Amino acid sequence: MRPETPLAPSSRHAARWGLALLAPPLLLAVLAPLFGKLAVGPMLAAPSLAHPFGTDDLGHDLLALLAQGARVSFEVGGYATALAMGLGIALGLVAAFGGRLADDLVMRSAELTVTVPPLLLAIVMVGLFGTGNVLTALALGIGSWPMVARVVRAAAYGLRGQPHVTAARALGVSRAKIALRHVLPAILPLALSLVGVLFSGAVLAEATLSFVGLTDHTTPGWGHIMAHAGPYLRDAWWMWLFPGGFLVMTTAGVALVADSV
């Protein structure tokens, strides 16, 4: 098994820092309907009371755009993470308790999946089936389940010799029930600690896709705003600073919170 990347520092302050970072983008996503429709105002206006984050090259209020982008980020990140978690936990348990054939099958598919970067899979899917946030989340989730499956399988193997598992087996409890009732609860915290890596990875991948124009233009993500910032970098710094800032707050915040769970 490959070691997982120790990205976040362990500290009891980490969770607080993480929550503080995560709060503004999360608030933005939750309150998105309050920030109104994409009304057209003055073009490339600097931040002011009327437009706290300025406006973009088409005169859209950046606050409304950012709020919409926050929704896209949290949706895609959430769906992709949930899918990778579900698949990874299920397949990891099957590998650990399903016998040699199942183990081989799951682990070989994991090795195969790992060679295809999730972002590449997402790009290929967009090229084949067209753009869409659900499709993107699907591709990103499918692309990253092996990380979870490997951790779950390794942890489940370690638990097989534990007294409570041996006792359950001696009582004649079925393997499926042992896996779900006696092993799963014990390895859940470990699996959940991967949420940070998965979620921030998915959010970054979505932003990259939306930056290069491979997402649905009717629901622009943060990457889309930054792509528009390109030609106006010198004049409209706010189009560069705010979407990227919120993105980093989201990814770093989630990583810190998940690491200290």
Next chain:
Amino acid sequence: MGRYLLRRLLQVPVGLAMVGSLAFLLIHLAPGGPVTALSGEYATAEIRQEIENRYGLDRPLGERYLAWAGAVLAGDLGRSYLHKAPVADVILERLPATLSIVLPAALLSLLVGGAIGLLSTRPPGAQRHLLAPMLALVGHMMPTFWIAQGMVLLFALNLGWFPVQGLDDPRLAAPGWSDRLRHLVLPVTTLVIHQLAMMALILRAALQAEVARPYMTTALAKGLGFPAARRRHALVNALHPVLAVMGGRIGATFVGAIAVETVFALPGLGRLIVSAAINRDHPLLLGIALSVCAVAMLGNLATDLMMNRLDPRMAIDRDEAAHAA
């Protein structure tokens, strides 16, 4: 070791065949498809027929699969619809631009990140700093295109030290090496900032575990200073995870260059695959995806072999793990 090596070598062609077959199947199940992309939505039936005929799209799926697999085995990845040229040629033409930012970035982040990781490892029990890992984390969590745009804003637009985009200055009669290097500084630095932190953190985590082990105590007891012992004894043992992560990220490194190539308008593979996806150029899309997977698999194989040389116990462990279940 021999068995392990054989199994590991066999995995590459088998894996590629499976990825390729899956990709082929996906492409031919996808709606819309290349005919609509090439002819537009309002083409007459004859034009559609003509296009299907020219690219062999009217034949049954099984027959097309066999033809495609045979051609790929012979090194022919098909013709790009968009570029009207062999896929392999299109890829090879774009490869140098990508390699010229990805390779220096990988080397630099390994060297600089490794040095930072090595020097920031403290003796066991010493107070650990939180600031450096926090900064590194933020560095890794920033999207590459955001860093890239920040670089353009500061170093190209405001300070004027480096060109904004491209590989060469079109105003020069004969593009030279120094001009090319000037164009590569910002994209490479962007990638390094992104990768550096991870390298440093992984090495430091591994080193921190190594310096707590008994052989370090022995080294210190016989009079070696901590920095020397760290470098001579702990470093070799801590290289494992660094190699593993680097090897596992080769494919991701290529894909990660996409956004950087977009910001700096570099004619690389990343922008090629994006345009292939937007224009539904399926042979090109499939060709690039397969090539990246092949490189990733070979890279994985190379790192595994390297790790086995560093620590022969790995192969035995894995053989046993495979049989233990």
